[in-house]
Amino acid sequence: MTDTHTGPFIAAIDQGTTSSRCIIFDKDGRIVAVDQKEHEQIFPKPGWVEHNAAEIWNNVQEVVAGAMVKAKVSKEDILAIGITNQRETTMLWDKHTGQPAHNAIVWQDTRTDTLCRELGGDIGQDRFRQQTGLPLAAYFAGPKIAWLLDNVPGLREKAEAGDLIYGTMDSWVIWNLTGGVRGGVHVTDVTNASRTLLMNLDDLKWNEDIAAEMGVPMQVLPEIRSSSEVYGEVKGGALGGLLGGVPVASALGDQQAALFGQTCFSVGEAKSTYGTGTFMLMNTGEQLIHSESGLLTTVGYRIGDAAPVYALEGSIAVTGSLVQWMRDQMGLISTAAEIETLASSVEDNGGAYFVPAFSGLFAPYWRSDARGVIAGLTRYVTKAHIARAVLEATAWQTREITDAMTKDSGVELAALKVDGGMTSNNLLMQFLADVLDAPVVRPMVAETTCLGAAYAAGLAVGFWDNTEDLRVNWRRAAEWTPDMDPEIREREYKSWLKAVERTMGWLDD
Amino acid sequence: MARNIQSLERAAAMLRLLAGGERRLGLSDIASSLDLAKATAHGILRTLQHEGFVEQDPDSGRYQLGAELLRLGTTYLDVHELRARALVWTDDLARASGEAVYLGVLHQQGVLVVHHVFRPDDSRQVLEVGAMQPLHATALGRVLAGYDPVAHSEMVDGKREPFTARTVTELPALEEVLNLTRAQGYATDIEETWEGVASVAAPVFDRRRMAVGAVGVTGAVERVCSGGELRPELIAAIRDTARAVSRDLGSGPF
Numbered sequence: 001m002t003d004t005h006t007g008p009f010i011a012a013i014d015q016g017t018t019s020s021r022c023i024i025f026d027k028d029g030r031i032v033a034v035d036q037k038e039h040e041q042i043f044p045k046p047g048w049v050e051h052n053a054a055e056i057w058n059n060v061q062e063v064v065a066g067a068m069v070k071a072k073v074s075k076e077d078i079l080a081i082g083i084t085n086q087r088e089t090t091m092l093w094d095k096h097t098g099q100p101a102h103n104a105i106v107w108q109d110t111r112t113d114t115l116c117r118e119l120g121g122d123i124g125q126d127r128f129r130q131q132t133g134l135p136l137a138a139y140f141a142g143p144k145i146a147w148l149l150d151n152v153p154g155l156r157e158k159a160e161a162g163d164l165i166y167g168t169m170d171s172w173v174i175w176n177l178t179g180g181v182r183g184g185v186h187v188t189d190v191t192n193a194s195r196t197l198l199m200n201l202d203d204l205k206w207n208e209d210i211a212a213e214m215g216v217p218m219q220v221l222p223e224i225r226s227s228s229e230v231y232g233e234v235k236g237g238a239l240g241g242l243l244g245g246v247p248v249a250s251a252l253g254d255q256q257a258a259l260f261g262q263t264c265f266s267v268g269e270a271k272s273t274y275g276t277g278t279f280m281l282m283n284t285g286e287q288l289i290h291s292e293s294g295l296l297t298t299v300g301y302r303i304g305d306a307a308p309v310y311a312l313e314g315s316i317a318v319t320g321s322l323v324q325w326m327r328d329q330m331g332l333i334s335t336a337a338e339i340e341t342l343a344s345s346v347e348d349n350g351g352a353y354f355v356p357a358f359s360g361l362f363a364p365y366w367r368s369d370a371r372g373v374i375a376g377l378t379r380y381v382t383k384a385h386i387a388r389a390v391l392e393a394t395a396w397q398t399r400e401i402t403d404a405m406t407k408d409s410g411v412e413l414a415a416l417k418v419d420g421g422m423t424s425n426n427l428l429m430q431f432l433a434d435v436l437d438a439p440v441v442r443p444m445v446a447e448t449t450c451l452g453a454a455y456a457a458g459l460a461v462g463f464w465d466n467t468e469d470l471r472v473n474w475r476r477a478a479e480w481t482p483d484m485d486p487e488i489r490e491r492e493y494k495s496w497l498k499a500v501e502r503t504m505g506w507l508d509d
Numbered sequence: 510m511a512r513n514i515q516s517l518e519r520a521a522a523m524l525r526l527l528a529g530g531e532r533r534l535g536l537s538d539i540a541s542s543l544d545l546a547k548a549t550a551h552g553i554l555r556t557l558q559h560e561g562f563v564e565q566d567p568d569s570g571r572y573q574l575g576a577e578l579l580r581l582g583t584t585y586l587d588v589h590e591l592r593a594r595a596l597v598w599t600d601d602l603a604r605a606s607g608e609a610v611y612l613g614v615l616h617q618q619g620v621l622v623v624h625h626v627f628r629p630d631d632s633r634q635v636l637e638v639g640a641m642q643p644l645h646a647t648a649l650g651r652v653l654a655g656y657d658p659v660a661h662s663e664m665v666d667g668k669r670e671p672f673t674a675r676t677v678t679e680l681p682a683l684e685e686v687l688n689l690t691r692a693q694g695y696a697t698d699i700e701e702t703w704e705g706v707a708s709v710a711a712p713v714f715d716r717r718r719m720a721v722g723a724v725g726v727t728g729a730v731e732r733v734c735s736g737g738e739l740r741p742e743l744i745a746a747i748r749d750t751a752r753a754v755s756r757d758l759g760s761g762p763f
Contacts, residue, residue, distance in 0.1 A: 337589035424593040426638050444600045475629040477600050478636055
C-alpha cells in the first residue's frame with residue numbers, strides 16, 4: 001500500500017471556462033487535494049459570453065489556499081506552481097492599477113464573426129493560416145483584442161500610451177501571482193500564443209504584420225515563453241504569505257495540457273478529451289504540418305530551450321452536448337449516464353444515424369450551411385436505436401478526425417488515449433475502439449489537464465528529471481480493444497458518411 | 510368482468526398503506542387499517558417480504574417497503590450512473606492499493622461487474638465489464654447478499670457451486686459469513702472462487718441507505734493477504750472508497 005502522500009508536491013491551477021480549480025499532486029502524479037470554485041457566465045447579448053477577470057483572480061487565490069488547507073501542506077512542501085487555462089479567452093488590463101479594462105471575452109463568444117470575415121477579405125478565412133496554422137474564426141484571441149480596443153471607449157488611447165496590457169488567462173494569473181502592479185511578469189506560453197492568430201508557428205514570435213493588420217499594438221502583447229520554465233516567483237497579495245517565493249513554472253492551454261498529462265510525448269501519440277465537445281490532439285513532433293484536411297496546426301508544448309513540439313488539432317463541436325440535448329430537450333433520459341442503459345437495450349442502431357451538425361459541420365468539412373439530421377428512419381426504429389445513434393455519432397466523428405490526422409501526418413494511430421466525462425460510458429468506448437480499429441485507453445488519473453500543468457512545472461524545477469519519468473507515472477485504468485467485423489465497420493462508416501452528406505446545404509446562402 | 514384475485518388486492522392495499530405518511534407499521538396496525546384478521550395480514554406480509562417488497566425491522570417487528578419495490582420504482586439507480594459516480598474513487602483505489610478494482614450490482618442470480626479498473630502495472634489485462642460473479646463465493650457477492658434481501662434470497666435459492674476446496678456452500682455457514690459481513694461492514698473471499706486469489710469488498714449505499722452495489726479489490730493472495738488474513742490497510746482503503754461513492758450518491762454520513 002502506498003496510500004500516504006509524502007511531499008514535496010506540485011500545485012496546478014486550472015483556470016477553466018466554468019470554474020477555477022487547484023489540484024495538488026505528489027511525485028507519482030496522484031491527487032492529494034482539490035479545490036474548485038465556479039464563476040459567473042455573463043451573457044450581455046445573444047452570442048456574447050464574458051467573464052469577470054477580477055472575480056476569476058479572486059477565485060484562483062481562494063482555490064489555491066483551499067487546496068493547500070485540504071492537503072495540509074505549507075509552502076515548503078510546494079516545489080512549483082503550474083497553470084493551465086481556458087484557451088483564447090481574451091482580456092486587457094491596466095498595468096498600473098491591475099484593474100481589468102473590461103470583462104474578458106470568452107472563447108465561445110461570436111462577436112468577432114464580422115471582423116474575421118472583413119480581415120479575410122478576398123482570400124477568406126485561410127488568410128493567415130500559413131503563418132499561424134489557424135483559420136480566421138471568432139474563437140481566436142487576436143480579433144477579440146481588436147474588438148475591445150475599437151469598441152470600448154478610451155482603450156485604444158491607453159494601449160497606444162503603453163498603459164494597457166493584453167493576456168489570455170495564463171498571462172493574467174501569472175502576472176498577478178508574481179506581484180501584479182509590483183513587478184508582475186507579463187508573459188504567455190507558446191501554446192496559448194499559438195491560439196491568438198498573431199504568432200508565427202515556425203519561429204514562435206509575434207507576427208508584426210498581422211498585428212498591424214488587425215490593429216493590435218505590439219506593446220500590449222506579452223513576452224512569449226516556453227511552456228515549462230520558471231517565469232517568476234509568487235510575490236505579494238493574498239497568496240504572498242501562503243506561497244511567497246514558490247516558482248511559477250508552467251503554462252499550457254487546457255487541451256495541450258491534457259496532451260502533456262496523457263504523456264503523448266512521441267510522434268503519432270494522440271489524446272481525445274470527451275466533454276460537451278471533443279478535442280483531439282496528435283503529437284507531430286518537431287515537424288510543423290500544414291493540414292490539407294481542415295485540421296488546425298498548433299504548438300503542443302515547448303519544454304524550456306528544447307525544440308517546440310507541434311500538434312494537429314481536430315475539434316468536434318457536439319458530443320457530450322448531444323447526450324445533454326437528449327436529456328434536456330427530448331426528455332428521453334433523465335441523467336446523461338442513462339443514455340448507455342437505453343442504448344444497450346438494443347443490439348444496433350436499427351439503421352438510424354444521427355449527425356448533430358447543430359451549428360454546421362466542423363473538421364474536416366467546415367460547412368456552416370449544414371444542420372443536424374437523423375437519417376435512415378423506419379417504423380422499426382425506437383428511442384433506444386436513436387440513443388445508440390447518438391453515441392455512435394461521437395465515435396464516427398472521432399473516426400473522421402483520425403482519418404484526417406492520418407492523411408495529414410502519414411502516421412497511423414496506434415492507440416487513442418481518452419479522458420473526459422464520456423469515458424465512463426463503456427458502450428461508447430467499445431464502439432470507439434471498434435470503429436477506429438485501434439485500442440482505446442483510459443488513464444488512471446482522470447484530471448489530465450491539471451496533471452499536464454503540474455508535470456510541466458515539475459520538469460522546470462527538476463522535481464521530475466525528464467518526460468520518461470512522467471511516462472512511468474502513466475497507468476492504464478482500462479483498455480477497449482477493437483472487436484468488429486471489418487465488413488460491418490466499412491458498411492457502417494459508409495452509411496454514416498451518407499448521413500453526413502445529407503446535412504450539407506440545408507441553409508440557403 | 511372476471512373476479513379479481515382478493516389476496517393481490519389486499520397486498521396492493523398494504524403496499525399503498527406502507528407507502529403512505531408513516532413508513533413503518535406494526536402487524537396489528539396494518540390488519541386493523543385494512544379490516545383484516547391478523548393471521549390473514551401476516552400471511553400476505555410474509556409473502557411480500559419473501560419477494561422483497563416488504564421488509565420487517567428486526568428490533569421493532571414493524572414493516573416497511575422493501576428494497577425490491579424501490580428497485581422497480583423510479584428511484585432505481587441506473588448502473589451507468591453508478592459507474593460514472595464511482596469512476597474517480599475507484600481509479601484512486603486502484604492507484605492506492607496497486608490492485609484491480611471491481612464494482613458490482615445484483616443481476617439475476619449473480620453479481621454483474623459494471624466497472625473494472627485495471628491493476629496499475631504494465632501487465633496485459635482484459636476489461637471484465639459485463640462479466641458475472643457468483644453471489645456466494647466472491648466478496649462482491651457476499652456484500653450484496655449480506656445487505657440486499659433480494660440478493661440474499663437469490664443466493665439461498667440458487668446453486669452454490671464449490672469452486673475450490675475452500676468454498677463455503679452450506680447455508681448455515683454462509684449465513685454466518687453474511688452475519689460477519691454485516692457486523693464488520695465488509696466481506697472477504699480468500700481462495701474460495703479462484704485458487705491463489707483473494708478479494709475484499711464493501712457496500713455502496715444510495716440516498717435511501719439501500720445497498721445498490723459493492724466495490725472491491727481482487728488480487729493474488731501473496732499480495733493482498735498477510736498471515737492468512739486480508740491486509741487491514743487494504744480493507745480500510747476499500748471502505749473509504751465505498752463511503753466516498755455512497756456520499757456521491759447522496760447517502761448520509763455513516
